[in-house]
Amino acid sequence: MSIPKTMRAAVLADGEPRLELMEIDTPQPQAGEVLVEVIACGVCHTDLHVIKGEVAFPRPAVMGHEISGRIAALGEGLDDAGLSVGDVVVGGFIMPCTTCDACRRGRDDLCANFFAHNRLRGTLYDGTSRLRMPDGSFLAMYSMGGLAEYAVVPASALTRAPEGLDPESSAILGCAGLTAYGATFRQGRVTPGSSVVIVGAGGIGSSLIPMAKAAGATRIIAVDIAAEKLENAAALGATDTVDARVGDPVEQVRAISGGGVDVAFEALGNPVTFRQAVGMLGDGGRMVAIGIAPAGAEASIEITPLVRRGYEIVGSFGARTRTDLPEVVKLAADGAFDVESLITRRYTLDEADTAYRDLAAGTITGRAVISMSSRSESTR
Ligand code: CXF
Ligand code: ZN
Secondary structure: OOOOOEEEEEEEOOOOOOEEEEEEEOOOOOOOEEEEEEEEEEEOHHHHHHHOOOOOOOOOEEOOOOEEEEEEEEOOOOOOOOOOOOOEEEEOOOOOOOOOHHHHOOOHHHOHHHHHHHHHHOOOOOOOOOEEOOOOOEEEEOOOOOOEOEEEEEHHHEEEOOOOOOOOHHHHHOOHHHHHHHHHHHHOOOOOOOEEEEEOOOHHHHHHHHHHHHOOOOEEEEEEOOHHHHHHHHHHOOOEEEEOOOOOHHHHHHHHOOOOEEEEEEOOOOHHHHHHHHHOEEEEEEEEEOOOOOOOOOOOOOHHHHHHOOOEEEEOOOOOHHHHHHHHHHHHHOOOOOHHHHEEEEEEHHHHHHHHHHHHHOOOOOEEEEEOOOOOOOOO
16 A cells, blocks of 8 residues: 555644645654554544634644544554554544553543643644644644544554444544443443433434443433434434423423433533433432533532432543443444444535534534545535
8 A cells, every 4th residue: 555645634724713625744653653544534523612712722733533544554563453554443532542540540531641642732642743734843633633634543542443334434433432332331331221311412412322222221312402403313212302492301301201310411511401411310310421511611510419319420531442442343333333324414525624614503413424535425
């Protein structure tokens, strides 16, 4: 496989909330890293927060943090990693350093180096980026910088995708899939027969529906204020939908579930829905907070019901990439987590800026993916 000297990348330039297509040098993997020829990259709200300047991140930067691709080259030291050139892989957005205390405990979701180096500075763990601007200056990577034709990814963040899984659609396993898995199976500990509510049925919220089903939840209630999102949730397998604009959503969920649910997921990061999600719990229930809020946002919770009814409130960010991404891929391959039904829109790399504008305008109901091949048909 010949690797071109330069590649196209969607760059978030200084100042403007806009992605600009640029020709930049193809990055090179260092020890423990893999060069992936990107097949597709998912369109996630977290990128949008950075694009809009709501979350601080260095610029210029290449966004994009859930990818599928084909291995183009391996850095040194990966002889026993079980990866070969040509393999189709999925990249998780949390790229564990493998050496910090959290990684040593298997808590990839808490990797200290990922947050300190990648999320704050846009680099890998040697403090440098693999990307550079055409003039040779610094270009930050948001996770692996997946909105480009090639991306360097630490091998720890990659899982092989079996044949039979569509290589383009499986991109959404790296953030939407991983986040839904962590929230459902790890922090939410959803068990067969449980009842769950999902507050916010957007990209991540809708991914929680098949995941909760895979965990054996028998009652899955979706709450939103957008009719299309509720319709989509029902099509994905929600047993009940609640339009939060009509009546009190807490009362409606308590009535449907016969006194409150076992697990409530809050996917919006909003103080009002955070409080509502706790109010939807039955005795001994667990509220799993997934939505990121603007810095400083606070939610108030009534103390006595929390104590008296034994509620739990837990945060959930992604999952344990090395152990959980292979499980997510298995669920997708078995059809339990059907990526095709979650993807509602497709774009090409040339349309990356449009994709994020559509996401900002709220016109993407489920998950969208951007294909790096300009041959792929666009919106469906
Ligand atoms: C996100 C996933 C969706 C909820 C907020 C955190 N993580 C990465 O994009
Ligand atoms: Zn994401």
